[in-house]
Every structure is written in structure tokens, then in C-alpha cells.
Amino acid sequence: MAQGYFVTGTDTGIGKTWTSLALMQYFQQQGKKVVGMKPVAAGCEMVGGQLRNEDALQLQAQSSVDISYELINPYAFPLPVSPHIAARKEGKKIDIANIQQAYLKLEALADVVIVEGVGGWMVPLNEKEDVSHLAEQLNLPIIVVVGMRLGCINQAKLTFSAIERLGLHCEGWIASCVERNMDELDANIKTLEAFSDMPLLATFPYEEERNHKSYKKIVIKTLQP
Ligand SMILES: Nc1ncnc2c1ncn2[C@@H]1O[C@H](COP(=O)(O)OP(=O)(O)O)[C@@H](O)[C@H]1O
Numbered sequence: 215m216a217q218g219y220f221v222t223g224t225d226t227g228i229g230k231t232w233t234s235l236a237l238m239q240y241f242q243q244q245g246k247k248v249v250g251m252k253p254v255a256a257g258c259e260m261v262g263g264q265l266r267n268e269d270a271l272q273l274q275a276q277s278s279v280d281i282s283y284e285l286i287n288p289y290a291f292p293l294p295v296s297p298h299i300a301a302r303k304e305g306k307k308i309d310i311a312n313i314q315q316a317y318l319k320l321e322a323l324a325d326v327v328i329v330e331g332v333g334g335w336m337v338p339l340n341e342k343e344d345v346s347h348l349a350e351q352l353n354l355p356i357i358v359v360v361g362m363r364l365g366c367i368n369q370a371k372l373t374f375s376a377i378e379r380l381g382l383h384c385e386g387w388i389a390s391c392v393e394r395n396m397d398e399l400d401a402n403i404k405t406l407e408a409f410s411d412m413p414l415l416a417t418f419p420y421e422e423e424r425n426h427k428s429y430k431k432i433v434i435k436t437l438q439p
């Protein structure tokens with residue numbers, strides 16, 4: 215059975231996809247068969263008559279084996295809004311059990327499955343459930359991506375606390391430098407390290423464009439499948 219990781223973050227647009235791709239490369243360079251999953255994507259384009267999401271396409275392209283798009287991204291919605299609203303607009307409801315089934319199929323095809331969440335930790339998926347419920351039901355170790363920018367200490371502390379309150383296992387967090395020059399970057403990282411027992415797995419420096427070798431610079435201290 216494969217080892218999975220659930221990648222969440224402090225917000226949308228803070229480096230979850232970037233981190234998921236780097237994690238996939240990290241395990242691939244260890245010789246593992248890795249697949250990516252983006253269970254819910256709001257904000258999709260029609261490609262050849264099918265809804266396709268940029269994150270999911272990137273995860274599909276990075277996967278070690280050919281996987282059908284529908285397995286990687288079972289819920290794809292056109293509108294780039296909160297998933298529960300995007301689903302409702304299409305007359306659909308996100309069912310976590312369907313995501314679990316797709317995950318089990320992926321798990322059978324790989325050594326490692328990297329699951330990218332949607333938005334932040336408590337983004338609603340339907341009227342009753344949010345991303346935290348999905349993570350809880352998939353029961354995977356969690357990796358929190360902290361987008362390093364003003365406000366991130368508050369967002370990160372809220373996210374860490376919410377994960378701890380549910381008693382879920384967090385493997386650690388990634389400092390994701392999405393701004394070219396963040397004031398007091400190191401002091402922000404040190405503040406978060408002091409706040410939480412969750413280990414800092416890596417700091418991803420700001421790069422003008424994704425360097426496909428950048429994962430090699432990363433020292434992930436504790437992460438082992
Ligand atoms: N280390 C980095 N350096 C520079 N730009 C980054 C970095 N990480 C992410 N980005 C950029 O920030 C934006 C959001 O990143 P992304 O991984 O798509 O976030 P999310 O998946 O959380 O929405 C993208 O345009 C991405 O290219």
C-alpha cells in the first residue's frame with residue numbers, strides 16, 4: 215500500500231501546487247513511483263470538451279505513471295470560487311466518499327500519493343464538510359504550506375491549532391516564499407518554529423520561475439515514506 219500525504223496551506227495562491235510538485239520530485243528521486251491528486255478543483259477550463267484544472271494537469275504530468283484525469287481530479291468545476299458554491303452552481307454536491315474511492319485506486323498504482331487540498335484548511339466542500347473533514351477521512355499525514363507574506367503568522371497559527379485540535383498527524387510545514395522580498399522573512403520563520411512542535415521540513419526560496427531541480431536544494435529532515 216502506498217504512503218500518502220495531504221498538502222494543505224494557509225490560503226489559496228501560497229504554493230501548495232509548487233510544494234506538491236517538489237514533494238513528488240523529492241520521492242521520485244528516491245526511486246519511488248509517485249502520483250499526484252487534486253481531488254477538488256474550482257476554476258477549470260474546457261479543453262477538448264472536458265473540464266481541466268491547471269493544478270491537476272501539472273500533478274498529472276509530474277506523476278510517474280499514466281493516470282486518467284478523472285482519477286486525479288474527480289471534482290472539477292468551472293467557477294473559481296469556494297468549492298461548495300462552485301459545485302452548487304453546477305447542481306452537484308462534493309461527496310468525500312467518492313474522493314476516498316479515487317484515492318484508493320491511486321494508492322494501488324503508486325508508492326507515494328501526494329494529495330493537494332483546495333484553498334486553506336477550512337474551505338467548505340459542501341454544506342456540512344470542509345477540507346479538514348476530507349483530510350481527516352483520508353487519514354494521511356498532513357503537510358502545511360505557509361505562504362510567507364504579511365499575515366502568515368496568524369494564518370499559520372490558526373491552521374496548526376486547528377489540525378492539533380482534531381488530533382491529526384502533521385508531518386511538518388513548508389515555508390513557501392511566494393514574495394520576492396518579504397520583510398523580516400527569517401524572523402517570521404523563527405516565530406513559527408518557536409510556536410509549533412511541527413517541524414519545518416523545508417524553506418522554498420522565491421524563484422522567478424519553477425526550477426525543476428530546486429527540490430534538490432531542499433533538506434527535508436523527517437519526511438520518509
Ligand atoms: N517559491 C516560489 N517562488 C516564486 N513563485 C512561487 C513560489 N511558490 C509558488 N509561487 C507562485 O505563486 C503562485 C501560487 O502558487 P501555487 O503553488 O499555485 O499556490 P496554491 O496551489 O496554494 O494555489 C503561482 O503563480 C506560483 O508560480
Ligand SMILES: [Mg+2]
Binds near residue numbers: 230231232269330
Ligand atoms: Mg494549487
